[in-house]
Amino acid sequence: MTITLSQVSKVFGDFTAVHPLDLTIPEGSFFALLGASGCGKTTTLRMIAGLEDPSSGSVLLGDQDITALPPHKRPVNTVFQSYALFPHLDVYENIAFGLRRQGVKSVAGKVDEMLDLVELGPMARRKPRQLSGGQQQRVAVARALINRPQVLLLDEPLGALDLKLRRQMQLELKRIQTDVGITFVHVTHDQEEAMTMADQVAVMYGGRVEQLGAPAELYENPRTTFVANFLGTSNLIEAEVVDAGSDHALLKAADSKLRLPTERAHTTLRAGDRILAGVRPEKISLTLAADEGTIPEGRNRVPGTITDASFLGVSTQYVVNSPAGPELAVYEQNVERDSRLIPGADVVLHWNPAHTFGLDSAQAIDAGTGEDAA
Amino acid sequence: MSPALTTAPPPPGAAAPAEAPPAAPERRPRLTPYWLLLPAGIWLAVFFVAPLFYQASTSVQTGSLEEGYQVTWHFATYWEALQDYGPHFLRSFLYAAVATALCLLIGYPLAYMIAFRAGRWRGLLLVMVIAPFFTSFLIRTLAWKSILSDSGPVVSALNSLHLLDVTSWLGLTADDRVLATPLAVICGLTYNFLPFMVLPLYSSLERIDPALHEASRDLYAKPSTTFRRVTFPLSLPGVVAGTLLTFIPASGDYINAQLLGSPREQMVGNAIQKQFLNVLDYPTAAAMSFILMALILVMVTLYMRRAGTEDLV
Numbered sequence: 001m002t003i004t005l006s007q008v009s010k011v012f013g014d015f016t017a018v019h020p021l022d023l024t025i026p027e028g029s030f031f032a033l034l035g036a037s038g039c040g041k042t043t044t045l046r047m048i049a050g051l052e053d054p055s056s057g058s059v060l061l062g063d064q065d066i067t068a069l070p071p072h073k074r075p076v077n078t079v080f081q082s083y084a085l086f087p088h089l090d091v092y093e094n095i096a097f098g099l100r101r102q103g104v105k106s107v108a109g110k111v112d113e114m115l116d117l118v119e120l121g122p123m124a125r126r127k128p129r130q131l132s133g134g135q136q137q138r139v140a141v142a143r144a145l146i147n148r149p150q151v152l153l154l155d156e157p158l159g160a161l162d163l164k165l166r167r168q169m170q171l172e173l174k175r176i177q178t179d180v181g182i183t184f185v186h187v188t189h190d191q192e193e194a195m196t197m198a199d200q201v202a203v204m205y206g207g208r209v210e211q212l213g214a215p216a217e218l219y220e221n222p223r224t225t226f227v228a229n230f231l232g233t234s235n236l237i238e239a240e241v242v243d244a245g246s247d248h249a250l251l252k253a254a255d256s257k258l259r260l261p262t263e264r265a266h267t268t269l270r271a272g273d274r275i276l277a278g279v280r281p282e283k284i285s286l287t288l289a290a291d292e293g294t295i296p297e298g299r300n301r302v303p304g305t306i307t308d309a310s311f312l313g314v315s316t317q318y319v320v321n322s323p324a325g326p327e328l329a330v331y332e333q334n335v336e337r338d339s340r341l342i343p344g345a346d347v348v349l350h351w352n353p354a355h356t357f358g359l360d361s362a363q364a365i366d367a368g369t370g371e372d373a374a
Numbered sequence: 375m376s377p378a379l380t381t382a383p384p385p386p387g388a389a390a391p392a393e394a395p396p397a398a399p400e401r402r403p404r405l406t407p408y409w410l411l412l413p414a415g416i417w418l419a420v421f422f423v424a425p426l427f428y429q430a431s432t433s434v435q436t437g438s439l440e441e442g443y444q445v446t447w448h449f450a451t452y453w454e455a456l457q458d459y460g461p462h463f464l465r466s467f468l469y470a471a472v473a474t475a476l477c478l479l480i481g482y483p484l485a486y487m488i489a490f491r492a493g494r495w496r497g498l499l500l501v502m503v504i505a506p507f508f509t510s511f512l513i514r515t516l517a518w519k520s521i522l523s524d525s526g527p528v529v530s531a532l533n534s535l536h537l538l539d540v541t542s543w544l545g546l547t548a549d550d551r552v553l554a555t556p557l558a559v560i561c562g563l564t565y566n567f568l569p570f571m572v573l574p575l576y577s578s579l580e581r582i583d584p585a586l587h588e589a590s591r592d593l594y595a596k597p598s599t600t601f602r603r604v605t606f607p608l609s610l611p612g613v614v615a616g617t618l619l620t621f622i623p624a625s626g627d628y629i630n631a632q633l634l635g636s637p638r639e640q641m642v643g644n645a646i647q648k649q650f651l652n653v654l655d656y657p658t659a660a661a662m663s664f665i666l667m668a669l670i671l672v673m674v675t676l677y678m679r680r681a682g683t684e685d686l687v
Contacts, residue, residue, distance in 0.1 A: 051588050071591040078592045084585035088607045097603075098593035143593065 001062040001150040001183065002027045003048060008057035010043050017043040019207045020057060025151075025185060025200070030177050032186045032198035036230070036368075040207040041187045042081075045153050048185065050074045061150060072101070077144035078153040082160070083136050085128035091115075091139050092124040098147040114142040117176070134165045141173070145180065152177075154186045158193065170197055191231045195219070203227050205368070219280075223266040225359055228278050230368035235284070237277045237302070237325040238361065244269040248353070251277055254323035258300045258356060265358035274361040281329040283355040286318060288338065289346035301350040304328065306343050316341075320349060433660035443656065451661045459645045459662060463669065466641040469556065470625035473563035477571035477620045478613065480564070485575035485612070486605075490584070503572050511566060515633045518562050522552045522634065554636035562630035570619040578612025579605070614681045622670055642666055 003025040010018040018040040025031045033041040046052040048059060050071035058067040066074055077098065085094050095114050096107045104110075115121045118138035128136055137157060144152055154173070158166045174197050177184045188194050194201050195215040202212045205226045211218055219231050228234035239253035244262070249269045251258040258277050267275060279300075286306075287295055295301060304322030316337065318330040330349060332341075341347065433451060437443035456463070488499045506514055522528050529552050532538045541547040546557040582605065590600040628643030635641075642662065649659035 049592055051592070070596075071588070072594045072596050076592075078589070080585050080589055082583070082585055084583060084589035086586060086589070086604060088604075097590075097595075101594040101599060101603075147593070 002060075003151060003183065003185070004060040005044070005048070006058050006060065008044070008047060008054045008059060010040070010047060010052060011055040016207055018047070021209060023202060023209065023212070025183060027183055028181055029199045030174070030184045030186065030197055032188060032194035032201045033204055034188055034191060034194040034201050034230075035204035036189055039204040041189075041204045042155055044204070045078075045155055045185060045187045048151070049076055049078045049153050051078075075147075075150040076153060077147050077149040077151075078155060079137075079140045079144050079157045081155045081157070083128075083140040083157075085136055085139055085143070087128055090125050090127055091120060091131070094128065094139055095143045095146055097143060102147070110146055114146045117145075117179075118142045133161055134169065137161060137169060138172075141176065145176070148180075149182065151183045151185060154184060156187055156189070158188075158190075166193070173197065195231070203230065205230075220355075221264055221357055222278070223359070224367070225276065225363040225365055226368035228357070228359065228368070229366065233281055233329055234278045235281060235325065235328045236359065236365050237279075237328075238365070239275050239277045239324075241269055241271055241273045241275055243271055249358070251275060251358075253277060253302070253325070256300075256302045256324050258302075259353035260356045260358045261354055264354075264356065267358060267360035269358070276359040276361045276363075276365065278357045278359055279351055279355055281317070282315075282331040282333075284328075284330045284349050284351045286320075286330055286332060286338075286341055286347050286349060288340055289348055292348050295348065295350050298353070299350040300353050300356060301348050302328070303346070303348055306341060306345045306347055308343055309341065320347060322349065429660045429663060432656050433664055435657050439654055448657070451657045452665060455658050455661045456665060459642060462640055462642040462645045463665070465639070466625045466643065466666075467669070467673075469560055469563060469631075469639075469641060470621050470627075472560050473567060473624050474571075474617050474621040476560070476564040477568050478617060481568055481571035481575055481616065482613075485572050485579055488572075489576055489579035489582075500576070503569050503576075506569065512629065512633075515562055515566065515629055518558075518565065519553065519633055522558050522561070524551055524553065528552055553634060554639070556635070556639055558634040559631050559639045559641075562634045563624045563627060566627075566630065567620040567624050570623070571616040574615035574619060575609065575612040578609045578615070582608050610681065614678070617677075618674060622674070625670060626666060 003023075005021055005023040007020045007022060008018065009016065009020045021044065023044075033044055035041045043052055047054050050066070050069060050073075054067060058065050060066065061075070086097065089097065092111055092115070096111050099107045099110060111124075112121070115124055118141060120135060120138055120142070123131060123135060128139065131139065137160075140157065157173070158169050161169060170193060173184070173186075186194070186198060195218075198215060200212065201215055201218055203210045203218060203226070205224075211223045211227045218227060222228035222231065222234065225234075225236060228236065237253045237258070239251040239258060241249055242252045242257070243250040247262055249260045249262055249265060251260055260275075260277060262269060265275070267273075269275070289303065292301075302322050302324045304320040304324075306318055307321050307327070308319040310317045311334075313334070315334055316332050318332065318341065320328045320330055322328055328349060431445055432443070434445055434447050434449060435443040436446045436448045436451075484503075488496055488503075492499050520526060529538070529550075532541070532552065533550065538547055538550055538552075541555075541557055542550075546560070547555040552558050586604055586608070587600055590604045591597070595603060625641075626643050628641055628647050631639050631641040631644050632647075646659050646662050646666070649655045649662065653659075
């Protein structure tokens with residue numbers, strides 16, 4: 001069922017965890033709330049679960065206003081971050097808990113079915129502490145799913161697992177979601193997890209939704225510096241608008257002229273305005289300065305000097321210092337490696353102008369980078 | 375570093391100096407637990423095991439103060455003590471049981487509140503729970519004597535509410551008095567042993583992950599069901615510890631019956647004290663101590679079996 005948050009906010013004392021928020025989570029979607037810790041994503045999830053009362057606004061499930069409904073009356077279940085399995089009950093009773101509380105008389109069939117779905121049949125009589133992390137996680141999912149909730153809420157459910165198990169559980173959760181077809185709302189700080197699993201991602205920062213969209217849309221066309229830096233890596237170049245045309249704007253960064261499609265500029269374009277021109281590292285090609293003539297016409301180009309090159313097998317990551325900006329990152333696929341591209345080499349960075357995005361220069365240029373995102 | 379040293383064969387050149395040292399760090403950990411046990415072991419041997427043997431031998435002696443006592447394996451003393459002081463034993467266990475139940479009823483909500491709702495007041499409230507220990511047990515019990523006195527506030531309050539009629543109908547009070555009645559002794563026991571109930575309850579409640587409450591609510595359990603199905607079962611270790619820490623000393627207590635009761639409320643502790651210090655009938659006193667100990671052991675064993683704590687977390 002569709003969840004609608006309308007002007008929902010949460011204030012703890014003098015700290016605003018979530019600023020008034022409008023969010024629609026479509027029925028049957030896998031929706032991710034992505035952000036660093038303290039960005040308000042878990043609080044938002046808890047308000048949907050009923051574990052936190054919103055300071056203002058309302059939460060709607062379908063057409064029904066559930067803002068005032070206590071958690072045990074909401075057709076919504078949660079997979080908790082630490083799983084919160086009942087330590088005094090075995091796996092079977094943990095899974096049956098919700099059904100029994102709803103007064104279901106014969107739980108055996110459904111519990112067995114759930115045990116099969118999460119492949120824990122032989123573990124039914126074990127206590128949670130006798131299970132591995134991955135098994136506990138599956139019990140937590142089964143315990144929530146058995147109730148056939150309208151919405152399943154997942155609060156960083158994979159945070160405690162190691163990388164390999166995480167990847168496996170990501171696929172597993174995605175499979176379960178496709179099988180049961182209910183709405184999943186997934187809270188995570190792992191951008192890769194959000195992008196691989198979700199149909200829709202809301203990137204949160206400082207208690208606000210920075211940008212909402214499909215993973216590819218967020219990645220290819222970020223609207224804020226936080227999204228640009230938090231999802232993957234971006235090169236943000238400080239530039240000045242020289243000429244604002246109807247479909248392309250002409251920018252100037254140091255001595256380089258850059259073109260920016262106007263529909264990818266997320267700020268006003270007026271001649272003389274400052275702007276941040278962004279481009280993803282893998283969109284950039286490197287050509288030795290001596291071979292500049294071979295670069296096709298119409299590409300954005302910026303000169304620079306390679307300061308670092310790390311060979312990663314499938315690709316090579318370069319760091320290039322340029323008058324247009326320090327430490328620009330370039331990822332080159334290792335198809336035909338030019339062995340002359342070594343630190344110290346003078347190069348030209350060039351890319352298709354359609355891959356450029358324009359951001360408001362009033363924002364912090366490093367929002368969402370390492371230190372900020374931790 | 376060190377596991378590598380002990381498991382991997384040392385390189386040939388380093389073999390000679392490396393061989394001797396590993397022996398020492400391996401031996402020390404094996405002895406350490408015994409050294410740690412030693413002080414308590416000596417203490418218990420001198421002040422618990424030895425007196426226990428001494429009392430056991432006393433309980434089967436016959437004789438008199440003037441002629442001296444001899445071990446004659448006179449087990450009849452046990453039977454006689456049980457016959458003479460049966461009511462004292464019964465009364466002790468009854469008062470202790472009622473006081474334990476009251477402690478649980480009063481202590482559980484208190485411990486629950488401190489563990490889950492007290493916020494930053496938690497530390498202060500815990501200090502207040504143990505604050506009575508800053509004064510002596512005896513003085514506090516004497517204070518209760520004046521609180522419960524015939525002209526004191528409790529009696530007049532109960533009287534004006536006509537509650538004394540109820541308690542007297544229940545056999546807890548008599549003659550419009552509270553002092554020198556079972557009620558006074560039970561109140562005294564409850565008061566004095568309450569912290570021994572609250573502290574273990576608190577520590578077991580405090581260990582419960584608040585997320586478990588949330589998970590329970592999320593899984594359609596209303597607050598009362600959450601308490602019944604999650605909170606209470608998880609606090610059972612505290613309930614068991616608290617009831618044992620209250621019931622065992624309360625059933626052997628004699629101060630409360632002595633100061634707040636009358637001869638009608640004498641507990642087995644009073645009888646033992648009288649035999650030891652006034653009548654000077656040491657065999658009977660020793661036999662009664664052993665009967666008390668044995669009965670408590672049986673009750674505790676049955677109780678632990680029933681509570682099945684080893685199944686809990």
